[in-house]
Amino acid sequence: MVVAESEVVAFQQVSKVYNTGTVALSNFHLSIKEGEFISFLGPSGCGKSTALRMVAGLGEATNGEVKVFDQKPLDVIRNSNDIAFVFQDANLLPWRSVLDNVLLPLELRGGNKKVHKETALRVLEMVGLKDHLKSYPRQLSGGMKMRVSIARALAAKPKMLLMDEPFAALDEITRQTLQMELLEIWRKEKMTILFVTHNVYEAVFLSTRIAVMSARPGRLSSMIDVKLPSIRNLNMRTxxxxxxxxxxxxxxxxxxxxERS
Ligand SMILES: Nc1ncnc2c1ncn2[C@@H]1O[C@H](COP(=O)(O)OP(=O)(O)OP(=O)(O)O)[C@@H](O)[C@H]1O
Structure with a gap:
């Protein structure tokens, strides 16, 4: 079990009003500790993605402040590889092989190509794709594409992984397999994971805590401590x-x- 220690993300009374006038977040307050697996659970449109994107420096608070590792999110993004983002769509480049897709962000950063290749091979092995290095995205199933996307995020050795409904488009069996693999990676790599979902089972199965958000404008409605053994397995669901x-x-x-009414 990873021991939660220092605060790594702080939402301090954050409000977000888009220039369309939509109030996506209102007085959102949340502290996330190192090593936690936090799910943001809430109805569609309650601001889950907005909150997650702010942690990655994608959009500023209208009021209040978001701090990541006690810094402004954009400063963390600019100065380190500590944050990685995985979206629902794997966003792979179709003309690059599995290996080359994972290598791309490493190549863009410059440095030693041999080390980059070792890193890419390591993370592709972690997600069970070492036999598909030369495959192209069109040759992969949805689950395999998501594995490449996770491997690409892990290649940067992030301290924090932000995941926005990464398994929403997958069939149930693939989703369960990837959930187990993600928990294994989380344990091994000792990362903090922020995970957006509107699936209650998924939130309970994966998380150490669940931030339940109220319908728009999104506020923190309740925090749930998931009191289940730290090592999860699929049989637990029964x-x-x-x-x-x-x-x-x-x-x-x-x-x-x-609470909406
Ligand atoms: N760039 C934007 N400009 C204007 N409004 C936006 C923008 N992004 C999101 N919104 C609005 O802000 C609100 C919150 O959106 P957000 O995507 O954060 O919610 P969500 O909880 O992640 O939704 P879902 O579960 O459906 O993905 C919604 O009403 C949405 O339409």
Whole structure:
């Protein structure tokens, strides 16, 4: 189990109003500690992606402040590789092989090509793609494309992984396999993971804590400590303790939706 220690992300009374007038976040307050696996759970349009994107420096707070490693997110992005982002769409370059897609961000950074290749091979092995190095995206299933996308993010050795509904487009079996693999990577690499989902089961299965957000404008409606063993496995889903957590998260989600009125 990774021990949560210092604060790595702080949302301090953050409000976000887009120039269309949409209030996406209102007084959003949350502190995330090193090594946590935090899911943002909430109804569609409640500002989950907006919050996640702000951690990556993609959009500034209208009011309040977001701090990452006690710095402005953009400064972290500019000066380090500490943050990596995985989107729902794998966003691979179709003309580059699996290996070359993972190598691209490393090449752009410059440095030793041999070391980059070793790094790329290591992360591709972690996601189970070492036998597909020369394949092209068109030859891969949706799950394999997502594995490449995760490998590409891991290649930079980030301290924090931001994931915006990465498994939403995958079938249930692939989704479960990737969830298990992600937990394994999280444990081995000792990263902090911020994960957006609107799937209650997924949030409970993956997270150490769940930030339940209320419908627009998004606020933190409740924080759930997921009281399950730190090592998760797929059989847990049939256990009472798991289903009780799902029940609790569903109830919080329902209450957060009621807060709209
Ligand atoms: N660039 C933008 N300009 C204007 N409005 C935006 C922009 N991005 C998001 N919004 C609006 O802000 C609100 C929150 O959007 P956001 O994508 O953060 O929600 P979400 O909870 O991630 O939604 P979903 O679960 O459907 O992906 C929505 O009403 C959305 O339409």
């Amino acid at each position: 256990e009472d303790s798991f289903n009780e957590m799902v029940e609790l998260a569903s109830q919080c989600l329902e209450n957060s939706t009621d």
